Amino acid sequence: MLSEVRVLGSRARARRAILERVDRLTRSQLEHTDLTAASQILSTARFSPPLPLVIAGTELPDGAYAPDRTIGRALPYLAAAEHMARDHLGDAPTGSELAVGLEIDDGIPRFVAWIRNIEDEATPISAPPARPPPPVGQAPVTVARWFALVSSQPVPAHDGKLRTARQAVDAYVQRSKAANTLRGYRAAVRAWCQWANTHDLPALPARSEDVAAYLADMALRKRRTSTIDLHRAALRYLHHLAQVAVPTSHPLVSATLAGIRREDDDPAPHQKTALTWDRLTEAVDAIQGQDPVAVRDRTILLLGFAGAFRRSELAGLEVSDIVTDDDGMRIRLRRSKGDPAAKGVLIGIPRGITRNCPVRAYEAWIKIAGIEAGPVFRRIWLAPVSRPGEPPAPPKIGAVALSDRSVADIIRKRCGAAGLEGEFSGHSLRRGAISTGAKDGYDLLELKRFSRHRSLQIVETYIDEASIKERHPGRSRF
Known part of the structure; x- marks a missing residue:
């Protein structure tokens, strides 16, 4: 076994x-x-x-x-x-x-x-394993493996022991960061360890001049400044967990990053194509049939737009989070990027009268999938090919929630099938909803409330170029 x-x-x-x-x-x-x-x-x-x-x-x-x-x-x-x-x-x-x-x-x-x-x-099975000591001075591959282990600590069951309480500290500290952030950190630490091994450099503790050279090497390979910032943050977190001196705060590293930003050919963040209402309805209309896959994907597109959801928020929705009535639906978003304290946010979506009503789409999906509790959006297992003369077996609705990456893949797939031009991603629904609101005349404060952003400056970055030109103060004067 x-x-x-x-x-x-x-x-x-x-x-x-x-x-x-x-x-x-x-x-x-x-x-x-x-x-x-x-x-x-x-x-x-x-x-x-x-x-x-x-x-x-x-x-x-x-x-x-x-x-x-x-x-x-x-x-x-x-x-x-x-x-x-x-x-x-x-x-x-x-x-x-x-x-x-x-x-x-x-x-x-x-x-x-x-x-x-x-x-x-x-050792009793219920006893939590001791956290392995930091591999200071050891091979880079060992450092990468250690970081992957200690950055994935589960919360232990309570047994009244001090050792367990201290292990719980590590687990709760990690939960202060989003799962996607930790996933990015693990990938960044693996990349750093591979680079350090190639150049025969110590991975832990890293020297400030080596970290600066690593970030400069990433810039020479035309990596985005946001990616370079992520790698710097990952190395800082690695040294923090290992409880050794942090090299990323050295002036040499900071100056190197400042120079990289000045030399960046495209300092503005690359925005994905917004899936505005007109584009959205094209993608939805192109989804033919009433099979579970079609009904689920239509619901993801319409509900994601209506709530300006991030892909991780869509993937994390549970049936218990949603209440529907004659007027529409209320969704309690238990956790999101804009709510790090997990206080929860209430989102209201009105019921419509067209075939593209997100509330009706949700009700159709819940009914055809037979879901009463648990994740809303799930993987669908296609039935095996039936033998000649036998009726086709229905697909099986899984019990596990779709991942945020699967949600993004569905959005890209459906936009491509509809022949839409552009670079679509999991963020296209959210950006498209905000852009459509701006085009319809909603001001920044209303859009900020709708999108649940923490600052107006961020909301402005989501508004399409077309919307900005249409709302230009000199449009009626020029």
Whole structure:
């Protein structure tokens, strides 16, 4: 059996990645089971495409650290991984045994093998694992793996022990940052560690001159200044978690970033195409049929526009958050980028009389999907091809919420199918709703209230160029 199942990063993304790879029987068994408690179920799963097998890095007698090593790239099930790991590592020493686990790092699963002490099994399962010490001075690959682990700490169950309370501090500190932010930090730290390894530089603690060179290298590769800022913030967070001196605040690093911003050829942020009302209705009208996929996608487009939702907000909606009546619907947005304290925001959407009413679209989706509780927008599993003479089986509505990336993919797909020109993304609905409001004559204060932004300056960046020209004070004078 799998020794453990470890999830690093987004749990929803990890679950989606596993469900996409396992066989149908395993998928049905996992429907109401948390991945970290599914060792027995996943031990008999067949993965397609197959998973790689990695030998976990270990500390050597001289204090150095052996990095992770990939020894197999196509293992379809646990037994094959155990057999290959045993051939590679040989017999375990007395008092130890071979362990093989499943690790899902930022949505990418792999088998991981290591030698563990049998005495460790005496530790009660309910006892939280100790936070591994920071790998100061160790190989960059070890630093990346450590950061992925400590930035994905679950909140432990209460047992009255000081050790557990201190572990909970780490978990709650991480929850002060959005999941997408932590995902970006993990990717940035991996990139920094790869760069440091290529140039034979220490990854932790990093030297200020090396960090400045890394950011300058990113600028030479034409990376956006927003991306460079993210990498600097990730390195600051890495050193903060490791409790070592932070090199990113050094004047050399700050001056390097200031010079990069001055030399930026396009300092203005790149805006995606706004999905304004006219474009939106074209995309919605192009969705043919009343099958669950069509009804769900129409609802995502119409509701996303009506509420000026971010893609993560749409993906996170629950049935319990929404109340409908004859006048429309009320949505309690429990958590959003504009509400870091998670106080919750109420959003009202009026009921319309046209075929593009978002309230009616939502009611149609809930009815056809048979959803009574849980996530509103879910993945739909298409039924297998029926045998000749048999009626087609209906698609199966999943139990897990769509990810924010899946919402963005649906928006891009539907805009492309409608033949709309432009660069659309998950933010196109939100930007289009604000742009349409500006074109219809709503002032900035009303748009700020509608979009739930914290400043008027940000709202202005969402207004289309066409809207700005139409509302120019000199339009009737020139």
